[in-house]
Amino acid sequence: MYNIESYLKTQYRLTQESRAIVFGYCKDISAEDFVNENNSFGLGGSIRNLLVHVANAYEYWILNNALNNKTSNTPYSSVTTASELESVYQNIDDGVLEFINRYKSTAFEAMNLNTKKVNHDVSPLELFTHVVTHEFHHKGQILSLSRHLGYTPIDSDIISF
Template sequence: MEFISVYSKEQYEYIKESREVLFEFCKTISPEDFVNQNSSFGRGGSIRNLLVHITNTYQYWIANLALKKNVIYSEYENFKTIQDVIILFTTVDDFMFEFISKMDYFGDEISYKIQNVKHSTKPIRLFSHVITHEYHHKGQILSLSRHLGYIPVDTDIMR
């Protein structure tokens, strides 16, 4: 099953390309709108907060649970601009590539605890969870931008 890491690395590169399209779009959003909180959207309801929430999910599932790191979750307020968020995502990329490089060696299951309850899952399931979670919130970011008066861009992998 050594192909899993090769396939996952390629897929994550596509995700990064799509994310870059979103980042370029976010650079056109005013600084005020970037942090403007809308209670209709979860996780703090701003574009900035949703982006930081995405990184926190990668930090939780991949860095802390799978790789057993002790990454401290990012606080929304520490990221004022899209450039700050882009830098934060480079740290996510670093541990994602570490995780991907180890996918073939984790064995069948990764064990972890949530609220003192033991769980286990396949590495590919963790990978799938964090990337689909990112796309879910990417859709919210684009919808939120429309509410703010912007015309969203196509961030699909196939554009």
């Protein structure tokens, strides 16, 4: 029988493995295409902006709110390559593991987060699920955007056939 800590760590490891595939793929995308903005994809619609947006969600929900580490969100313009993003995500990875360790015994209990003057009663499990599913949602957009730029998207699913 698995405990919630091992479940969350395993789930996050799988997320990191999928992310690493996307980062590897992005290293083969030209620097110009990496930052090319397509407003059809929202958030400035570049591959870079979408990856930074995902990082910002982890920074906002996990680092700033759940862990109370008052860090600034990563500005889009501070990142120009997929390699630079890897260091941004290293900080996030460390934060997510700290989050799991801190909340492993209360993963199903509501915690109150006051964000933008709105109170949210969410469990750590809900918060974790929110940021991970958010990442996968935008990963799909990134791969679709790359197709629009003329690339052949890779399979970054957790289970590939």
